[in-house]
Amino acid sequence: MDKPVRVRFAPSPTGRPHVGNIRTAMFDWLLARHTGGTFILRIEDTDVERRVEGAVEYMMDALNWLGLDWDEGPGKGGDYGPYYQSQRLELYQDAAAKLVAQGDAYYCYCSPERLDAMRKEQEARKQSPGYDRLCRNLSPQERAAKEAAGIKPVVRFKVPLEGQTKFHDIIYGDITCENSNIDDFVMLKSDGYPTYHLANVVDDYAMKISHVIRDEGWISSAPRHLMMYKALNYEPPQYVHHPVIVGSDRAKLSKRHGATSLLDFRNMGYLPEAMFNFLALMGWSLDDKTEIMTRQQVVENFSLERMGKTGAFFNIEKLDWMNGVYIRGLTVEDLTNRVLPFLEKDLPPEVKRPLDINYIRQIMPLIRERIKTLKDAATYADFFFVDKLEYEASMLIGKKMTTETALAALKGAEEKLSSLESFDHDLLEDSLRHLADDLGIKTGQLFNVLRVACTARDATPPLFETMVVLGKERCLKRIKIAISKLGNNSNL
RNA sequence: GGCGCAUUCGUCUAGCGGCCUAGGACGCGUCCCUCUCAAGGACGAGAUCACGGGUUCGAAUCCCGUAUGCGCUACCA
Numbered sequence: 001m002d003k004p005v006r007v008r009f010a011p012s013p014t015g016r017p018h019v020g021n022i023r024t025a026m027f028d029w030l031l032a033r034h035t036g037g038t039f040i041l042r043i044e045d046t047d048v049e050r051r052v053e054g055a056v057e058y059m060m061d062a063l064n065w066l067g068l069d070w071d072e073g074p075g076k077g078g079d080y081g082p083y084y085q086s087q088r089l090e091l092y093q094d095a096a097a098k099l100v101a102q103g104d105a106y107y108c109y110c111s112p113e114r115l116d117a118m119r120k121e122q123e124a125r126k127q128s129p130g131y132d133r134l135c136r137n138l139s140p141q142e143r144a145a146k147e148a149a150g151i152k153p154v155v156r157f158k159v160p161l162e163g164q165t166k167f168h169d170i171i172y173g174d175i176t177c178e179n180s181n182i183d184d185f186v187m188l189k190s191d192g193y194p195t196y197h198l199a200n201v202v203d204d205y206a207m208k209i210s211h212v213i214r215d216e217g218w219i220s221s222a223p224r225h226l227m228m229y230k231a232l233n234y235e236p237p238q239y240v241h242h243p244v245i246v247g248s249d250r251a252k253l254s255k256r257h258g259a260t261s262l263l264d265f266r267n268m269g270y271l272p273e274a275m276f277n278f279l280a281l282m283g284w285s286l287d288d289k290t291e292i293m294t295r296q297q298v299v300e301n302f303s304l305e306r307m308g309k310t311g312a313f314f315n316i317e318k319l320d321w322m323n324g325v326y327i328r329g330l331t332v333e334d335l336t337n338r339v340l341p342f343l344e345k346d347l348p349p350e351v352k353r354p355l356d357i358n359y360i361r362q363i364m365p366l367i368r369e370r371i372k373t374l375k376d377a378a379t380y381a382d383f384f385f386v387d388k389l390e391y392e393a394s395m396l397i398g399k400k401m402t403t404e405t406a407l408a409a410l411k412g413a414e415e416k417l418s419s420l421e422s423f424d425h426d427l428l429e430d431s432l433r434h435l436a437d438d439l440g441i442k443t444g445q446l447f448n449v450l451r452v453a454c455t456a457r458d459a460t461p462p463l464f465e466t467m468v469v470l471g472k473e474r475c476l477k478r479i480k481i482a483i484s485k486l487g488n489n490s491n492l
Numbered sequence: 493g494g495c496g497c498a499u500u501c502g503u504c505u506a507g508c509g510g511c512c513u514a515g516g517a518c519g520c521g522u523c524c525c526u527c528u529c530a531a532g533g534a535c536g537a538g539a540u541c542a543c544g545g546g547u548u549c550g551a552a553u554c555c556c557g558u559a560u561g562c563g564c565u566a567c568c569a
Binding site: 243285322 | 497
């Protein structure tokens with residue numbers, strides 16, 4: 001095992017937790033658990049404009065659902081708090097002031113309007129956009145004048161005009177960047193809040209983060225962070241950038257690609273263990289064949305070295321398959337408990353609530369190997385609950401059957417079943433097979449008529465098991481209704 | 493535009509110089525099982541390893557170009 005790491009997941013509370021972000025959190029968590037390290041949750045709420053009420057709760061909800069427990073952070077405490085950046089403002093301001101004092105940063109008084117005009121002009125001239133460093137060398141008098149005018153400045157980092165910044169990324173390898181390509185970026189906004197660049201450097205250092213795990217999009221800003229570490233005389237962390245999840249158009253997955261919040265997947269009936277397994281396999285692999293792994297197996301085998309470097313397309317068909325595998329592995333009791341809330345929610349309103357859990361327990365073995373998501377349960381099993389079945393009489397007449405033979409089959413079944421002492425699987429099978437013989441039709445033909453009569457479906461769980469759960473009374477009632485449907489239809 | 497990163501079946505991936513006439517999985521097709529649907533089993537189609545040059549006895553694997561894609565280039569993260 002490698003040395004225990006200290007890693008952090010640092011989301012900004014701007015909405016519902018994106019599946020890509022949670023995947024990052026999962027890699028953090030995996031590395032922490034694999035090495036016996038510490039997983040920290042830190043809230044990067046430094047953008048007052050974009051802050052969304054309740055977003056932190058959503059985030060924690062999603063993390064908890066996936067089983068990604070954090071050791072330090074909101075609700076947990078820890079020795080390096082507070083874990084909300086909005087409560088650490090002084091730290092950033094001190095760092096910014098220190099950099100200004102030592103000549104590595106400066107106050108900039110340029111208005112947003114000027115910056116905007118500058119960018120437009122650069123674009124028109126096909127120059128690469130970037131701050132023109134107007135305020136980099138303001139004289140004390142000029143600065144005093146701006147201050148006197150009441151302009152609230154931002155603090156910009158004084159990026160070296162030449163040289164290169166190099167760093168080693170554990171996944172992507174060595175990366176080099178010319179300093180001349182980087183402009184004097186803003187570290188501290190005029191409202192006193194830090195930008196991501198400053199805040200993440202200050203906090204990662206203060207919180208003794210050993211490995212920074214974040215998505216690939218950050219590679220190009222890593223050099224800025226390194227410059228600040230150097231200026232602040234901090235030891236930088238290890239960088240681990242990982243590829244993003246992309247949508248069908250290969251662009252980074254976003255809202256317009258459909259469901260993107262982890263919470264959506266929970267609502268769609270995916271199991272957290274399936275989601276965990278699936279997400280782990282997007283970007284990481286154990287070997288050339290292992291796919292289904294318990295959380296524990298993933299933790300034991302996880303390693304950064306086995307992570308890929310190309311963006312992965314979110315293949316929901318494969319998730320469906322995997323979810324099915326996990327559902328099939330559930331005990332009846334477990335499945336029952338997980339399906340219950342979905343049934344309560346998705347069954348037609350006329351079905352009486354609360355649902356009978358013992359009845360549901362009986363249904364589970366019948367649908368367990370047929371559903372792909374928990375949400376499928378309601379559509380798969382609604383005929384167990386509703387009183388009035390809706391279907392076309394023509395459905396009762398199967399292949400090589402006529403109204404007459406179907407009618408005869410139903411009447412024969414009605415007679416046979418009503419005389420049955422007990423309503424168990426073997427007895428049902430035995431008497432119905434004999435009935436088919438007596439009627440001179442194939443067993444399948446008989447069974448299919450009964451299937452439609454009892455369930456209004458032509459695809460259901462095995463007939464006898466289904467009928468047993470439905471019960472004698474209900475089956476006979478439904479068969480009678482089917483007989484009258486056919487009777488009316490034949491118009492005799 | 494500049495810079496950065498990436499590029500193996502439709503998709504997720506294995507592969508870190510010879511084991512590759514490229515393996516697994518999802519999906520797809522055929523068959524078996526079977527009361528339907530699933531599940532399960534068997535088989536199959538599917539990748540000239542983006543392209544072009546090198547290096548090497550030998551390259552999907554190393555190097556250099558090109559193309560394409562994505563990202564960054566905000567007082568957003």
